[in-house]
Amino acid sequence: MIKLRVSESKQHLETEKGETFFFLADTVWSAFTNATLEGWGDYLDYRKMQGFNVLQINILQQWDASESDLNIKPFEYKEDGSFNFYKRNDAYFERAEKMVAMAVEKGFVPALVLLWCNYVPDTWGSEISDVNNMPLELVEDYIKYVDARFSKYHPIYLVSGDTDFPTDRAIEYYSLALNTIKRLSPHCLTTLHIRGRLQEIPDAFLYSDKLDFYMFQSGHNAQFQNMTYKLAEEFSNKPVKRPSLNSEPCYEQIGYSRNLYGRFGQFDVRKAAWQSLLSGASAGITYGAHGIWSWHKKGKSFGLIGEAFDRPYDWKDALKFEGAWDYAFAKKIFKLYDLYDLEPLDIVLKNTEEIRAASSSDSTKIAIYVPVNTVLKLDKLLEDYEFTVIDLEYRRFGEADVSYEENRTIIDMHMFGSDVLIIGEKRF
Missing domain, CATH: 2.60.40 (Immunoglobulin-like)
Structure with a gap:
């Protein structure tokens, strides 16, 4: 089991033995609701062979996941189809814990999202769909439950998912989640997964001693791919120094957002990685394949909620996209030349x-x-x-x-x- 901490230089993460840890993540937001245990095992074997060491997973149901053959949800349904947050489905979380245990056994660090934006009121996600806003009174109990399930595996907690912080109420939700998980399990590193192109985070998080490192998202908008280095520069120059990384560059073969025609290819995702890594975000990089993050199965539906992307590839095909090897090669290059303390x-x-x-x-x-x-x-x-x-x-x-x-x-x-x-x- 890998146990991580922030390096003394505040430029990267390291193991408890003091060895530099290059954060090389894959994006599997929808694994807990969509992946079979057999498929999950095959996926872990392949990514492990490539050299990936972190998996970014949404604990709760991903709002724009592909349709799944599985019918397992974290909470019971109400008559209108929304979640009844007062009735938790323990079987769902037991299965999720088993999947985390499988990943940890293979040598991965789970990076688990506590509250994606659509679960928190006032965020951009809730403006699109607010049917599953979690009541504030349940947030602390939910975090305690998550902690009991997962913290023994030493995960990284992504307190927010694809979120902005437009109101005091939204900040209150995420502050409660951050403070609660850090109080219960101070050994688990914490960060925020924020909305694409967002450059500022509220002072409640920027100056918090409970936030361990920065994540930013250059995203999937074709006209804003310069955010790979603009955001890297921005976060490396924050008044509170922390390791930083691009947690969501353009995914390989994802359609340009906003229903624009076109897809990002291998060169695009490789360029996004290296531009981020050499512009101040040298702690690591996250890869994404269009078909893995939503765990898509050919013939199943893929909703246009959220960013409105083109249809994904089947997850088994997306798993073999060449760009994943490029990201693994970047990790090898950093080790070969000892580039862990790069500065622009x-x-x-x-x-x-x-x-x-x-x-x-x-x-x-x-x-x-x-x-x-x-x-x-x-x-x-x-x-x-x-x-x-x-x-x-x-x-x-x-x-x-x-x-x-x-x-x-x-x-x-x-x-x-x-x-x-x-x-x-x-x-x-």
Whole structure:
């Protein structure tokens, strides 16, 4: 069982033995309601083989999950089809606990959402559907029940799910949830999963000693993909320093939100990862496959509630999307070059923010992500560095063609066909 804490540098997470933990999560919001135990076991085996170590799961029913063959819900139904929060279905939570135990046995850290936005009044989710707002009087008892079920597995608790904080009432809900779970199980790390492109969190959380690290969401809007690095910069510069990571970049093969035609491909999700990692959010990254998060089965319905995405792939097909290997490769690169303490570096001389650069705290390593091939001019003389070009499409390593002029370093165009990561290592 992996037990996590925040590193002394406040840049990443680490195990109780002091080993750096690169947070590499997969998004399986709907697992508890949709996955069979057999399918769950197969899924765990495959993601474990790839190197994933965190699973983001919604404890309660995901409001935009795919239709399921299973008929198991966390609460009894009322006549109008909404939940009766006063009558909990213990069988549902027993099954969910078994799934968590299976994951932990395989070496995963569960990252469990306490209250998705549609369960809390006044949030953007409740504006779409407020039929399942949980009564405030039941929140504390619900958190106590969750704690008794899951905290022994040392999960990370995502106190909120895809939420904004528009009113004092919404903040009250999430403050109660955060304070309760941290009082009951201070050993469990806590964070907030917030709405896409949201840059600010209320002072009640920003300055709370009960919040352990930041998550942000660059999201699935095609016209706002620059949020991968904008939000990374924003959260790494918050007045209270905490590790930060992009917990929901664009999912592979998800349709552009708002019913726009188009899907994000392997290159898009890879670019989102590296732009986040080199812009201040170096604690890790979360992957998502369109078909896994909603646990879709071919022939089943997929509602358009929420972000209105195109139809998912069958989960068994989505499990094999190539982009997951790209994220696993990023984890390997961080370990290979010991990039865990990266800080953004403004040395790229180009009329774009798409190229991202970062350096280690001792300046012995430099990492540069170049999404589109170009001659790279750096506003720094780096004659004492050796450069390697890593082809991120086919995961190959090559030599860089480097020259120098005045106080600048010039890295010529590489010969790979897609995006690359350039690593500079200082010679001693």
